[in-house]
Amino acid sequence: MKKYWGLLKYEFKTMLKDSMNSIMLFFPFIMLFICGFLLPAILEKTAGGNENATTITLLIGFVMALSMGSYIMGALLGFSLLENKDENTLQNIAASPITVSGYASFKIVYTYVMAIFSNLIMVGGLKLLASDAYEVVYGGVTIRLLDQLSWGNVVVFTLVSSLIVPTIALVIASIAKNKIEGFAFMKSGGLLIMIPMLALLNVFKDGKQYILGFTPNFWVIKPLLNQVLASNETSDLPYWAYMVIGAGYMIMLGAITLKLFLKRAHIN
Numbered sequence: 001m002k003k004y005w006g007l008l009k010y011e012f013k014t015m016l017k018d019s020m021n022s023i024m025l026f027f028p029f030i031m032l033f034i035c036g037f038l039l040p041a042i043l044e045k046t047a048g049g050n051e052n053a054t055t056i057t058l059l060i061g062f063v064m065a066l067s068m069g070s071y072i073m074g075a076l077l078g079f080s081l082l083e084n085k086d087e088n089t090l091q092n093i094a095a096s097p098i099t100v101s102g103y104a105s106f107k108i109v110y111t112y113v114m115a116i117f118s119n120l121i122m123v124g125g126l127k128l129l130a131s132d133a134y135e136v137v138y139g140g141v142t143i144r145l146l147d148q149l150s151w152g153n154v155v156v157f158t159l160v161s162s163l164i165v166p167t168i169a170l171v172i173a174s175i176a177k178n179k180i181e182g183f184a185f186m187k188s189g190g191l192l193i194m195i196p197m198l199a200l201l202n203v204f205k206d207g208k209q210y211i212l213g214f215t216p217n218f219w220v221i222k223p224l225l226n227q228v229l230a231s232n233e234t235s236d237l238p239y240w241a242y243m244v245i246g247a248g249y250m251i252m253l254g255a256i257t258l259k260l261f262l263k264r265a266h267i268n
Contacts, residue, residue, distance in 0.1 A: 027068075034061075035126060035130070040134070043058070066122075067221065069123075069161070069162075070115045070119060070163075070217070071193050074111070075172065076169075078170070081261070082173050082178065083179070104262070108165065108166040112162050115165045120155075127149055131146040148230060149224065149228060157220055157224055160246050161246075163254065164253075170258055170260065171260075174257065195212055218246075
């Protein structure tokens with residue numbers, strides 16, 4: 001246990017020294033400011049009373065906040081593992097008592113915990129500080145979006161959505177040959193995680209919503225959208241069912257990508 005405590009202290013020191021890793025600390029606060037204060041203020045000045053434009057933009061901002069927290073943490077972990085590969089430190093770790101699988105598992109766990117705090121700051125912060133700004137007209141009814149979420153909903157979301165961190169990180173670290181390729185994969189992956197935004201369209205309100213289920217974050221974003229929009233579609237699952245499916249799917253993907261990473265790193 002002592003060796004992992006030493007690793008944890010090293011990771012935090014690296015985070016404070018490296019500007020890229022520092023994003024892990026400041027990103028959730030930046031997103032909270034943008035989605036909670038800047039975006040509503042801009043809409044108030046520019047929407048010109050167009051309720052449809054305001055509603056759609058706020059919903060898109062809300063989905064972005066739900067999607068980006070875990071994705072950024074996963075991408076940064078992927079870059080960290082790529083750096084380890086570039087510097088051949090994985091080979092050195094393989095000969096140490098920690099082992100590469102133990103090191104990768106440690107980094108996954110601590111980044112997962114960071115993702116939990118990141119999501120809690122963004123989603124919980126929006127609920128706590130920006131509820132008044134997220135009042136929209138949807139289906140002819142005025143809804144205070146964030147008032148529809150309980151703190152239990154928020155906590156379950158943060159725990160489950162953060163499970164996507166290892167999959168994102170290990171895919172980037174396994175496929176990319178260097179940081180430049182890793183950055184390209186990160187940009188294309190950013191488009192992929194926005195696919196659940198399509199659930200806002202009428203065409204995906206019925207059973208066709210499950211076409212979007214190949215993206216892991218669909219299973220955590222869709223139930224929150226159902227909650228905030230008070231959806232009563234017969235094709236919708238209960239909140240907990242989405243979350244259980246999402247957790248199982250993400251854990252399975254994480255296990256598969258960990259094996260892929262170890263194999264690509266030529267570590268048995």
